Amino acid sequence: MSSPAANQLPLLDLRIEHLQRASEVILGGVALRVTRGETVALTGPSGIGKTTILRVIAGLDEATQGQCKVQGKIAMVFQEPTLLPWRNLTQNICLTAGVTPAEADQWLADVGLARRGGDYPGQLSLGQERRLALARAFAAKPDLLLMDEPFVSLDRELADEMMALFEKLRDAHQVTTLLVTHVAEEAERLATRVITLGGKPARIISDAPVLDHSPEVPRP
Numbered sequence: 001m002s003s004p005a006a007n008q009l010p011l012l013d014l015r016i017e018h019l020q021r022a023s024e025v026i027l028g029g030v031a032l033r034v035t036r037g038e039t040v041a042l043t044g045p046s047g048i049g050k051t052t053i054l055r056v057i058a059g060l061d062e063a064t065q066g067q068c069k070v071q072g073k074i075a076m077v078f079q080e081p082t083l084l085p086w087r088n089l090t091q092n093i094c095l096t097a098g099v100t101p102a103e104a105d106q107w108l109a110d111v112g113l114a115r116r117g118g119d120y121p122g123q124l125s126l127g128q129e130r131r132l133a134l135a136r137a138f139a140a141k142p143d144l145l146l147m148d149e150p151f152v153s154l155d156r157e158l159a160d161e162m163m164a165l166f167e168k169l170r171d172a173h174q175v176t177t178l179l180v181t182h183v184a185e186e187a188e189r190l191a192t193r194v195i196t197l198g199g200k201p202a203r204i205i206s207d208a209p210v211l212d213h214s215p216e217v218p219r220p
């Protein structure tokens with residue numbers, strides 16, 4: 001269990017002063033703090049550096065100059081589900097999240113894949129693959145969940161269903177989330193705060209709460 005002092009620290013404290021790839025400076029001056037309970041959407045044009053920021057936070061990439069502190073455990077949902085095709089669904093969860101087969105099967109049931117544990121990823125539809133990727137990420141019991149365009153290339157109805165599933169899991173397990181998306185409605189629906197990147201090299205050009213998420217006042 002974390003100490004009271006640790007609880008007062010932001011869950012994520014990221015400062016990228018400079019991130020260069022080849023001869024190009026991609027990011028410059030990105031300071032981002034996320035506290036427990038927030039769902040932060042990270043938006044901006046294609047190619048600006050959103051995925052790169054998630055990769056730095058996850059420890060998959062490094063800033064040329066800067067630092068990243070995370071108080072706790074991270075799980076990541078990539079744009080593509082990155083499943084293990086030669087392992088069945090139960091094993092896909094057990095191996096990456098470190099849970100028992102019974103726990104993995106419960107996670108499968110929680111995302112609408114009950115009794116599918118013996119199947120293989122190749123037998124799943126795109127929507128079912130995304131459900132498995134969500135189950136696997138939540139099963140790891142992360143303090144901070146990083147999601148990179150998890151609802152991209154789904155039709156509207158399926159995207160809506162997946163967002164509802166994400167909201168249900170996030171609220172039930174109280175997982176702080178940093179979500180990359182280029183869809184404004186998605187950010188407004190899911191996030192408590194929206195951060196927008198712009199410029200070259202990219203920096204944060206706006207950081208604003210989503211006001212719609214305050215409790216609704218009943219109309220007279």
Ligand SMILES: Nc1ncnc2c1ncn2[C@@H]1O[C@H](COP(=O)(O)OP(=O)(O)OP(=O)(O)O)[C@@H](O)[C@H]1O
Nearest residue numbers: 021022026044045046047048049050051052053182
């Ligand atoms: N290893 C690398 N070497 C060279 N350039 C890179 C490398 N990784 C990323 N880039 C470049 O960094 C920039 C930011 O890429 P990134 O994928 O983070 O953007 P993004 O905002 O997530 O884009 P999208 O919304 O299209 O996914 C791009 O111009 C990309 O080509």
